[in-house]
Amino acid sequence: MPAAIKKLRFAFILYWVLLAYILAALVWWFIALNRQNNQMTRLKKQEAITQTKPGSPALSQIEEENKRKKAQYIGEGSIFFLLIVAGAVFVFRTVRSQLRQSQQQQHFMMALTHELKTPIAVAKLNLETLQKRKLDDSQRERLLQTALQETNRLNSLCNNMLLSSQIEAGGYRTTFEETNFSELVQNCVTDFHNRFPQRLLKMNIPENHFVMGDRLLLQLAINNLIDNALKYAPKESPISIQLREEGASLYVAVKDEGKGIPDTEKKHIFEKFYRIGNAATKAAKGTGLGLYLTRKILDQHNANISVTDNQPSGAIFIISIPALHEKN
Numbered sequence: 001m002p003a004a005i006k007k008l009r010f011a012f013i014l015y016w017v018l019l020a021y022i023l024a025a026l027v028w029w030f031i032a033l034n035r036q037n038n039q040m041t042r043l044k045k046q047e048a049i050t051q052t053k054p055g056s057p058a059l060s061q062i063e064e065e066n067k068r069k070k071a072q073y074i075g076e077g078s079i080f081f082l083l084i085v086a087g088a089v090f091v092f093r094t095v096r097s098q099l100r101q102s103q104q105q106q107h108f109m110m111a112l113t114h115e116l117k118t119p120i121a122v123a124k125l126n127l128e129t130l131q132k133r134k135l136d137d138s139q140r141e142r143l144l145q146t147a148l149q150e151t152n153r154l155n156s157l158c159n160n161m162l163l164s165s166q167i168e169a170g171g172y173r174t175t176f177e178e179t180n181f182s183e184l185v186q187n188c189v190t191d192f193h194n195r196f197p198q199r200l201l202k203m204n205i206p207e208n209h210f211v212m213g214d215r216l217l218l219q220l221a222i223n224n225l226i227d228n229a230l231k232y233a234p235k236e237s238p239i240s241i242q243l244r245e246e247g248a249s250l251y252v253a254v255k256d257e258g259k260g261i262p263d264t265e266k267k268h269i270f271e272k273f274y275r276i277g278n279a280a281t282k283a284a285k286g287t288g289l290g291l292y293l294t295r296k297i298l299d300q301h302n303a304n305i306s307v308t309d310n311q312p313s314g315a316i317f318i319i320s321i322p323a324l325h326e327k328n
């Protein structure tokens with residue numbers, strides 16, 4: 001959008017010119033007033049020396065008044081200066097963050113278009129092939145499997161998008177209920193195992209650990225982590241999902257053996273629409289919503305998420321959530 005960028009550049013130039021003009025005017029105002037003050041002092045001193053006016057103040061008094069006025073101008077000028085600079089910094093920061101957000105939103109829209117079109121195109125093509133051609137059982141099975149995988153991806157993308165807008169608008173009603181967290185995590189892993197039978201998913205999930213939470217949201221948070229581990233690690237590498245209780249919390253760790261996440265990116269990946277910008281990871285499909293939504297969900301459950309490095313390579317995402325007492 002060259003026209004919009006031109007307009008924006010013009011607005012920025014105008015902003016800096018106006019700011020410079022206001023500050024210069026302020027300095028000039030101080031110089032002029034001070035000069036006037038000095039002139040007045042000089043005149044008053046002359047009058048006092050020549051005694052042209054009866055009852056003229058003493059020289060020391062005149063000097064005192066000059067100093068007082070100077071201090072007054074400096075005080076008023078400094079307050080003006082600080083107010084203008086504080087206002088300018090505030091406006092600049094606000095506009096800059098809005099710009100960044102709209103840029104990220106643009107990237108998101110591009111990624112989203114791609115994310116929506118691909119599964120629809122794949123599912124459509126597979127169904128058309130099934131309709132037009134006589135295929136053997138294994139071919140039919142393969143086409144159905146990929147169509148199903150793509151529609152599942154579409155489904156989780158829609159869920160992520162709908163929920164994040166609902167949570168942000170305050171439109172989603174969380175239902176907190178006693179939830180068997182062990183079962184919930186197991187179900188998520190089993191579901192991924194059925195969808196991606198060729199991937200190696202190891203789980204170590206002791207039974208009957210409970211939390212208070214919204215099942216749908218917690219499921220979505222866990223699914224996002226497993227989905228990322230599968231997406232960003234090589235197909236032949238294993239993914240491990242573990243649950244353990246420590247103190248008053250339950251910990252779920254999702255480990256992969258992919259490239260991992262550089263330290264400088266670790267704090268950014270939970271931001272809305274953020275995706276790490278190297279070619280290898282961008283080749284993987286995504287919108288930058290998953291981890292943002294996961295963190296939002298966990299915030300609502302007084303839970304935390306952190307990310308560390310796996311050894312020798314890969315990422316470990318760890319969720320900690322307050323535990324309910326174990327049920328037997």
Ligand code: ADP
Binds near residue numbers: 286
């Ligand atoms: P998406 O996967 O849709 O891009 P996410 O919010 O889930 O969005 O993730 C944000 C970014 O964090 C991803 O684009 C990716 O660069 C990085 N990331 C997330 N999980 C992993 C992981 N397990 N290994 C490496 N990078 C990851």
